[in-house]
Amino acid sequence: MSNKSMLKLSKHFQTAHCSLQGKDVNNFKRLLEQQTKQAFAFKSRVTLPEKAQIASYQVSEMIVVKMKSHILLLNLLFLPACRNMMKTMLGEDAEKQLSKIPLSNDTVHGRILEISTDIEENVCRKKLPAYFALQVDESTDISNKAQVMAFIRFTDGDRIVNQYLCCKELFATTKGEDIFLILNSYFEKFYLSWESCVGICTDEAPSMMGSIKGLASFVK
Template sequence: NTTFSFIKDKPTSYFKRLSEQEAKTTNSFKSLITFSKKALIASYQVSEMIAKNMKVHTIGESLILPACKKIVSTMLGDEAAMTISKIPLSNDTVHRHILEMSSDIEKNVCGKLQCSDFALQVDESTDITNKAQLIAFIRFIKEDQITSQFLFCKEFSVTTKGEDVFNILNDYLDKWQLSWKSCVGICTDGGPSMVGCINGLVSFMQKKNANVITTHCFLPRDALMSKTLGEKFNELLDIVVQMVNFVKTKPVKSRIFEEISISMDSQHRR
């Protein structure tokens, strides 16, 4: 074979040197891959912390990464700080990581729901931009334990009628191939769009599953109950509210109240 004829007369040391260079290149490549993997894992971990603490995505690049570099540089030296600086934490990167983790969680949860009964809790809310949104939570059995999980937050297109709520839920269940037969319960606030006997959400759900159990959210129920406790109770509550407002109107009043509470060995200070 004449392809490598130019090296056939080379000494053994030449080939050993080539072998060593190849090994060094391979090791350097493996080290680079290992570092890139660790940097990526660290980026996902920081992105998760940013999401859980509801901070702006730019905080990773503007505060967290510079702070880590300062700490590492002081404790371990500049070389280690240079390594830390290679962790990707830009605004777009953090945003993308959060979306990827959210999608993965949703996929895992919906995968478990395909072989389990579940109950839904839905509520309509309006954000600061006056957009109506549907928030859904789900409860299901996981490893013999009842698990509650945030499911989704979807924006209404125009109206917020019972049919609109049902369509959002139905589209979501169809997307993940979930059966209405597995939905054993629905918890709502008791409004007409939710429990109306003709056009309410529950009426549409019962067409899909006649055995679904409807429950009333306890917060509105307590609010309704408080309106029927009688005039004397309301008068007492009014007095309490006036007292609290009087104490909280000025800082000096709060401090005086705290001193009085301390002198009386009360656990309630402010």
């Protein structure tokens, strides 16, 4: 640094920071440490909500993979176990941080729907090849609601892709025509053509394989 710059810096220090004159180097080191800690604390407060949201989606995805009731896993197993481990290993402060993750029943339910919609749109809005095959099954969920679930198989370059397509509730009956109408409405929504469907894999239920009123006959 040149002498001219040193004089300017000294003049600025004397006029703007006269209260600090005569302080030793250790005092300035303490000030620097305090400012660093404050900046780190501010950054932690800013980034924690974002991390909490990410953790919320991660937990919701794990619940989906396990195919269990999210109410059962969160209230009776997952959260109590996590709290106990965090408190034992890292202390009460870590346990309090865990409580900031949004994991209420309604929140997790909404996360699961968002994940399902995201997968659905990624598959259906992707440029599909000329042909694909479907696997369709009709069953009931844990609340005894009838549902139809569909998986799609297609080629993407040199690999064969097996992907979840949709799960729709059957509000009226579980006849082949009802299943077809729901799937057909779904195809129209995402501009999928039955002409590109080269095969359907189902069980041997009459609603699926019936020669007159089964799903396969309506598709044909």
